[in-house]
Amino acid sequence: MSTDTVLRISHGAVAFGDRAVLRDLNLTVQSGEVVAILGANGSGKSTLIRAALGLLPLRSGSVELFGRPLAKVRQWKRIGYVPQRLGAGSGVPATVREVVSAGRLARRGFLRPAGRADRAAVTEAIEAVGLGDRAGDPVSTLSGGQQQRTLIARALAGGPELLVLDEPTAGVDAASQEAFAGALRAFVDRGGTVILVAHELGPLQSVVTRAVVIHDGVIAHDGAVPRPAGHHAEPGHDHVHPHAPGDEPDIWGTR
Numbered sequence: 528m529s530t531d532t533v534l535r536i537s538h539g540a541v542a543f544g545d546r547a548v549l550r551d552l553n554l555t556v557q558s559g560e561v562v563a564i565l566g567a568n569g570s571g572k573s574t575l576i577r578a579a580l581g582l583l584p585l586r587s588g589s590v591e592l593f594g595r596p597l598a599k600v601r602q603w604k605r606i607g608y609v610p611q612r613l614g615a616g617s618g619v620p621a622t623v624r625e626v627v628s629a630g631r632l633a634r635r636g637f638l639r640p641a642g643r644a645d646r647a648a649v650t651e652a653i654e655a656v657g658l659g660d661r662a663g664d665p666v667s668t669l670s671g672g673q674q675q676r677t678l679i680a681r682a683l684a685g686g687p688e689l690l691v692l693d694e695p696t697a698g699v700d701a702a703s704q705e706a707f708a709g710a711l712r713a714f715v716d717r718g719g720t721v722i723l724v725a726h727e728l729g730p731l732q733s734v735v736t737r738a739v740v741i742h743d744g745v746i747a748h749d750g751a752v753p754r755p756a757g758h759h760a761e762p763g764h765d766h767v768h769p770h771a772p773g774d775e776p777d778i779w780g781t782r
């Protein structure tokens with residue numbers, strides 16, 4: 528597998544008004560890595576990935592994607608991004624297949640009708656997340672976890688090299704978490720790179736190769752996935768964890 532640099536953030540700083548959220552942050556991700564961005568609520572995890580994709584401006588520092596400065600990145604189809612939440616209640620009764628097909632648009636161009644390869648990629652992505660039997664159903668009839676999987680399938684359908692996922696399994700049922708972990712594993716086996724934000728990894732733990740913990744605007748840990756610190760017992764712990772009984776959860780939200 529090649530070890531090309533997929534993402535490099537150098538001395539990145541992001542502030543909202545005069546509030547610094549990220550300060551002098553350095554992060555390099557190589558091709559083939561599965562990096563989990565961890566940290567407490569509000570520590571800046573989403574801010575980090577949004578800045579990495581050019582969705583938020585840096586106050587200072589620089590970002591390179593696939594070896595190019597952000598301003599020179601043209602091939603956005605190399606990246607699949609799944610933001611934190613499906614825009615709920617859009618009122619559009621789109622089916623799973625329609626939503627996932629939207630993930631092919633950047634690749635095939637807006638004016639060209641979907642071809643055989645497009646349809647095959649959409650079907651494969653839907654199967655990969657375990658929604659083959661729901662492809663014709665409106666997404667509004669799906670569970671939250673299934674909707675999240677639909678968005679992941681949409682990102683996969685574009686055939687990206689890098690997947691960026693913001694809390695893909697937060698509040699997601701156990702079956703969806705397992706299906707999602709399987710889809711990610713298949714993506715990585717084919718040479719894909721993943722950066723994901725998480726509060727707990729659950730079934731994803733076996734896929735993740737590296738954990739980056741954000742604290743106080745900088746990287747407080749970069750390496751092996753840290754062991755849980757028993758946060759379930761803490762009163763401030765308010766996340767929903769749909770894991771199986773007897774399953775030992777892994778929590779990092781150091782609040």
Ligand SMILES: Nc1ncnc2c1ncn2[C@@H]1O[C@H](COP(=O)(O)OP(=O)(O)OP(=O)(O)O)[C@@H](O)[C@H]1O
Binds near residue numbers: 566567573574
């Ligand atoms: N557009 C914005 N304008 C002002 N403040 C913002 C904006 N986006 C994020 N923030 C603030 O920046 C901080 C970091 O937010 P961010 O969403 O990156 O945290 P997070 O680690 O992803 O949190 P969570 O785990 O709750 O999703 C928070 O205090 C948040 O309120």
